[in-house]
Amino acid sequence: MLSSLFALTSDPANRIVKFTLTEDVQTDLMPYLQGQEQFFLARAGQEIIFDGKYKPDAQEILIIENYDDIDNLSDAITNPLGYLKLLLRRRLSIALKPYSRAM
Numbered sequence: 001m002l003s004s005l006f007a008l009t010s011d012p013a014n015r016i017v018k019f020t021l022t023e024d025v026q027t028d029l030m031p032y033l034q035g036q037e038q039f040f041l042a043r044a045g046q047e048i049i050f051d052g053k054y055k056p057d058a059q060e061i062l063i064i065e066n067y068d069d070i071d072n073l074s075d076a077i078t079n080p081l082g083y084l085k086l087l088l089r090r091r092l093s094i095a096l097k098p099y100s101r102a103m
């Protein structure tokens with residue numbers, strides 16, 4: 001099953017767009033995304049409520065209580081067929097590097 005990625009754009013008419021991944025791209029991208037998730041979860045510690053003033057330490061994560069989803073991002077997950085699908089006309093070449101931050 002092919003996956004999709006969603007992007008938040010500056011276009012008011014198409015605020016959220018969808019990229020359907022080819023099998024090759026999905027095969028390359030999924031280990032990278034899974035590695036990023038594992039990196040985050042392994043280091044996530046104390047939750048701090050976001051107030052815009054505090055800079056978290058490496059083992060802290062900021063959370064937003066009562067998040068106002070003004071762009072309706074949650075709908076992209078529950079209703080993915082309702083969003084504009086972008087078609088790439090040429091192959092993009094980007095190098096993905098794992099994130100690492102000195103602790």
